Amino acid sequence: MKIAVIGAGNMGSAVVAGIAGSLADVEIAVSNPSVAKLDRLKNRFPSITTTASNTQACVGASVVILAVKPWILPGVVDELRAVIERDMPAVVSMAGGIGLDDLERMLGEGCSPALFYVIPNTAAAVGESMTFMAQRRASGEQVSAVTRLFGACGKAVMVEERMMNAGMVTASCGIAFVMRYMRAMEQGAVELGLRPDEARQAIIQTVLGAAKLLEATGAHPEDAIDAVTTAGGLTIRGLNAMETGGMTAAVEAGMRAAMPAGRQS
């Protein structure tokens, strides 16, 4: 199976790294205007082919992944329309906020390949993305192929398109929300006397541990909190002070604020 990745920026490179690192049967062609980015990728993954020509990358591909900025996408779709019409690859757009109707309009009448709208997060760079995907007109085989590709970059789930914004806020914006929490923990730990480097390592391991505990046990976070909260103890004092500061309300408000306007459902 051959795939084309159009755009070798942060997300395009992360997806190439995930796929090239674990799916040996997938042939990858990557295109990007600046050669330096292509060379960097080629040095890391010698088996990929690189080119400055988007159409060249797409020839013979059964999946075309568009990893360009949303405002670049219409021009790229224009450029690729003929090859898409001819070869009918599954077309995967990662452009945030560009839904399947938008993509359909860009392709125009008479060009109706299987479409996927896919939103990974930046942890794709280390194979730990949480990726939400929606599709239109895809066969079972195409759904399996695209799920396998993005599964190589972390976890990937197919949802109805109306859930994509909630997924994007939770996982794609969410990674920044988790990091802001980690920054706050770091500031607190330094105030209490840990060196910044000690604090960061401790927080990374604590967050990893918390995530793995919830993953392994399937526990509700509040039940896992109960396990470390002694009546009259220190943890509950800390938790209550955080809630007095508005922690839960602030997180919920932040997530609502990040939801694209007019697309709450």
Ligand SMILES: NC(=O)c1ccc[n+]([C@@H]2O[C@H](COP(=O)([O-])OP(=O)(O)OC[C@H]3O[C@@H](n4cnc5c(N)ncnc54)[C@H](OP(=O)(O)O)[C@@H]3O)[C@@H](O)[C@H]2O)c1
């Ligand atoms: N970052 C995230 O967390 C995230 C999460 C989910 C989805 N996304 C989406 O992923 C897409 C890419 O984001 P990014 O963060 O990877 O952006 P990025 O780092 O700026 O990468 C975009 C790449 O597209 C290349 N490019 C520009 N014009 C092109 C053209 N005509 N043909 C082919 N390639 C072209 C750029 O090349 P040059 O630099 O050489 O011009 C750049 O390498 C966006 O649509 C974004 O909404 C991002």
